[in-house]
Amino acid sequence: MNKSILDYETVELDDENSALVIIDQTKLPSLTEIVNLKTAEEIWDAIYLLKVRGAPAIGVAAAFGIYLLSKKIETEDYTAFYQEFCRQKEYLNSARPTAVNLSWALNRMEQVCVSNKDKSVAEIKELLKQEAISIKEEDIRVCKSIGEYGLTLIKPGDGILTHCNAGQLATCKYGTATAPIYLGLERGYNLRVFADETRPLLQGARLTAYELHSAGVDVTLICDNMSATVMRNGWVNAVFVGCDRVAANGDVANKIGTSVVATVAKRYNVPFYVCAPTSTIDMNTPTGADITIEQRPASEVTDMWYKERMAPEGIKVFNPAFDVTDHDLISGIVTEYGVAREPYAESLREIFSKV
Numbered sequence: 001m002n003k004s005i006l007d008y009e010t011v012e013l014d015d016e017n018s019a020l021v022i023i024d025q026t027k028l029p030s031l032t033e034i035v036n037l038k039t040a041e042e043i044w045d046a047i048y049l050l051k052v053r054g055a056p057a058i059g060v061a062a063a064f065g066i067y068l069l070s071k072k073i074e075t076e077d078y079t080a081f082y083q084e085f086c087r088q089k090e091y092l093n094s095a096r097p098t099a100v101n102l103s104w105a106l107n108r109m110e111q112v113c114v115s116n117k118d119k120s121v122a123e124i125k126e127l128l129k130q131e132a133i134s135i136k137e138e139d140i141r142v143c144k145s146i147g148e149y150g151l152t153l154i155k156p157g158d159g160i161l162t163h164c165n166a167g168q169l170a171t172c173k174y175g176t177a178t179a180p181i182y183l184g185l186e187r188g189y190n191l192r193v194f195a196d197e198t199r200p201l202l203q204g205a206r207l208t209a210y211e212l213h214s215a216g217v218d219v220t221l222i223c224d225n226m227s228a229t230v231m232r233n234g235w236v237n238a239v240f241v242g243c244d245r246v247a248a249n250g251d252v253a254n255k256i257g258t259s260v261v262a263t264v265a266k267r268y269n270v271p272f273y274v275c276a277p278t279s280t281i282d283m284n285t286p287t288g289a290d291i292t293i294e295q296r297p298a299s300e301v302t303d304m305w306y307k308e309r310m311a312p313e314g315i316k317v318f319n320p321a322f323d324v325t326d327h328d329l330i331s332g333i334v335t336e337y338g339v340a341r342e343p344y345a346e347s348l349r350e351i352f353s354k355v
């Protein structure tokens with residue numbers, strides 16, 4: 001039987017060959033190319049170029065990545081080891097600024113060094129490996145739990161709209177925004193999904209439509225500017241999106257275009273849910289205005305996917321990778337501990353009391 005895209009691991013550790021193994025997502029859906037990353041530069045590039053992408057998957061890749069880089073540090077002296085660990089950590093952390101999972105996972109790995117500084121460097125390396133494996137295993141459990149809570153918000157036969165890819169390819173299994181959809185599929189919900197294509201990098205068309213279609217979900221691809229039409233037509237009962245960073249007041253940074261969908265959903269009274277593992281909630285960032293938004297090259301807008309450049313030479317281009325959705329447009333933030341609702345400053349604090 002042919003292997004489906006869902007049968008591949010998004011991020012894997014090949015410890016024997018000291019490699020981080022990923023699917024090169026820039027080639028999907030036409031080519032499933034598995035790549036082995038061994039150097040710091042290869043791992044950094046893979047994150048920056050979105051070969052591995054989606055907040056939780058970036059976190060897991062960084063955890064395995066820093067473990068592999070620490071394995072190469074040749075010293076028995078803790079101070080020298082820790083200094084080089086921190087240098088490599090800062091380098092990986094600079095690959096992308098918005099998804100907090102990158103620094104979250106790297107900080108967790110650093111904490112392993114700090115809390116075990118009395119142990120030998122060899123023992124610390126082994127503990128780093130175990131921590132990275134735990135981060136991956138937790139991601140699977142967390143996504144499943146988000147799926148269970150998400151499923152309580154919809155009913156069989158519902159239409160769901162999603163933006164970008166917060167699917168299995170953005171995590172280690174289930175996805176976040178797609179988790180209720182996959183669980184609904186297992187339980188005969190017959191959901192109808194609308195996937196925004198998601199300009200300019202087309203994660204919705206290339207990844208979400210691909211993985212849901214491969215799973216047998218009823219999925220319809222739409223251009224980003226069609227979400228108002230499908231909502232006005234009454235075809236959408238709920239929007240589920242993922243996120244890259246949730247601020248303490250409930251403002252959410254997610255793929256560019258998300259705030260447009262949220263605004264339209266409000267207009268047509270469609271509940272708008274953000275699926276967020278607690279690893280994506282940053283209580284140290286007070287509001288959306290404090291989130292650094294990644295700016296990406298103009299060529300992604302003017303050239304990518306086209307046979308020839310399609311915009312005039314010399315034209316000014318604005319290409320932010322993410323936008324901020326204000327908390328008052330969000331009906332609920334679905335975490336692995338339950339659904340947070342307004343006022344988010346309180347409900348998110350309550351969620352964190354369970355972590």
Ligand code: MRU
Nearest residue numbers: 053054055166170176242243255
């Ligand atoms: O630039 P990307 O493809 O990494 O952006 C991905 C998103 O915006 C996702 O919605 C988000 O990371 C959540 S993934 C579960």
